[in-house]
Amino acid sequence: MQKTSPSRVTGRDVAGAGVFLLSANLLFAAIGAGIGAIFGGALAGGVVGFLIGFVVGVYVVTRRFRNY
Numbered sequence: 001m002q003k004t005s006p007s008r009v010t011g012r013d014v015a016g017a018g019v020f021l022l023s024a025n026l027l028f029a030a031i032g033a034g035i036g037a038i039f040g041g042a043l044a045g046g047v048v049g050f051l052i053g054f055v056v057g058v059y060v061v062t063r064r065f066r067n068y
Helices: 011-038 042-064
Strands: none
């Protein structure tokens, strides 16, 4: 069984990875800000959500583009 070499990364793949990362950041920042607003700290919740979104975004991009 012959192992195939991974395909080259194109600009479209890089753009897709950026969209995944940005969307995870914005989604979690919005969720964090919403939860923070309930408790009186929308800015703090947004920052925490943004940081969590960054970690989740990196995980999603890693899982999606692992074979490249």
